[in-house]
Amino acid sequence: MAQKKTKNSFLVLTTSFVGGLAAGLLLAPKxxxxxxxxxxxxxxxxxxxxxxxxxxxxxxxxxxxxxxxxxxxxxxxxxxxxxxxxxxxxxxxxxxxxxx
CATH class of the missing domain: 1.20.5 (Single alpha-helices involved in coiled-coils or other helix-helix interfaces)
Structure with a gap:
């Protein structure tokens, strides 16, 4: 159970990071x-x-x-x-x- 929760947390963290990075690059003023x-x-x-x-x-x-x-x-x-x-x-x- 704890291992599944850890995997889900890692997946959410990774997805959030990639999504934030993509949004930041698309909206960047440079x-x-x-x-x-x-x-x-x-x-x-x-x-x-x-x-x-x-x-x-x-x-x-x-x-x-x-x-x-x-x-x-x-x-x-x-x-x-x-x-x-x-x-x-x-x-x-x-x-x-x-x-x-």
């Missing part, structure tokens, strides 16, 4: 060439901003995955015994293994 140049500049700025946000989120995501990986390794080292050290003091000579 000529078409100036409007297109202004719009191209703003779209370039928006594209740069989106790219910066993507890079930031990607970097933060990598940091979070690294932290998660470290916590998993710590948990394993704390809760699972190291079998090499746990069996180091056991005498496993050939005589003992053969029952002699």
């Amino acid at each position: 000529n078409g060439a100036r409007n297109r140049a202004w719009l191209a500049e703003r779209i370039g700025e928006l594209s740069n901003w989106v790219d910066d946000q993507r890079k930031s989120v990607q970097h933060l995501g990598k940091q979070e995955v690294h932290k998660f990986h470290q916590h998993i390794q710590q948990g394993i080292h704390q809760n699972v015994p190291d079998l090499y050290h746990a069996t180091a003091k056991i005498d496993l000579s050939d005589q003992k293994l053969n029952g002699e």
Whole structure:
């Protein structure tokens, strides 16, 4: 239910934005060439901003995955015994293994 409401809200927001942009361009006092140049500049700025946000989120995501990986390794080292050290003091000579 909440996901459908979010989708509907996003659809209304997007439709309102596009409608407002179209009305603004049609009713603007500037000529078409100036409007297109202004719009191209703003779209370039928006594209740069989106790219910066993507890079930031990607970097933060990598940091979070690294932290998660470290916590998993710590948990394993704390809760699972190291079998090499746990069996180091056991005498496993050939005589003992053969029952002699």
